[in-house]
Amino acid sequence: ESGAGGVVRAGAGLARLGLEGLPLHPIPTDVLIPAPTQGTLALEVRAGGVAEPFVAALDHPATARAATAERLGVAAFGADCTLPLAAWARExxxxxxxxxxxxxxxxxxxxxxxxxxxxxxxxxAACVEAMRREGADEVLRRIRG
Incomplete structure (x- = not known):
């Protein structure tokens, strides 16, 4: 017995394991914002290579725009994966x-x-500015000491 009353897991992973029948309680994104680019798959291949036409068919422009916005927000704060920063973009x-x-x-x-x-x-840029108006620079100072 772990003593845990529950566990937070990605819904897609549970579906892949065939566990959709478990009692699930999805957490809304207004309660828990995911980590930047969470769930985004990026593929890199040699330009002009044999794999290029195959991966081009997997391109999803809306996801690419969302990931770009999230990554730009991360970059604006000089962040890496250790900073407690959440970002979620969607069209x-x-x-x-x-x-x-x-x-x-x-x-x-x-x-x-x-x-x-x-x-x-x-x-x-607008999201970062809104965060700065809400005290993001002071939060960063507290985090980084």
Whole structure:
């Protein structure tokens, strides 16, 4: 007995294991924003190589734009995978929407921002600016000491 009352797992992984029948309680993204580019698959092949036409068929432009916006948000804070930064972008109604959250590890200090627009660069910049207005630079100072 682990003593755990529950566990947080990715729904896609549970489906692959055939465990969809378990009692599941999906966590909404307004409660728990995922890590930047969570679930995004990136493939890199040699330009002009034999694999290029095969992977080109896998390209999903909306996902590429979302991942770009999320990664630009990460870069704006000089972040790596150790910074407690969340970002989630998605296309909805013809617009790219991005929400970001930076928090101290104990969760006592947070800065959240959101933006929407037509291109990843301006959406990321607007989201970062919104986070800075909410105190992101102070949160970073507390994290980095």
């Amino acid at each position: 909805e109604d013809g617009w790219l929407h991005l929400v970001g959250l930076l928090a101290t590890p104990d969760g006592r200090h947070t800065a959240r921002g959101a933006a929407a627009g037509s291109d990843p660069e301006s959406v990321a």
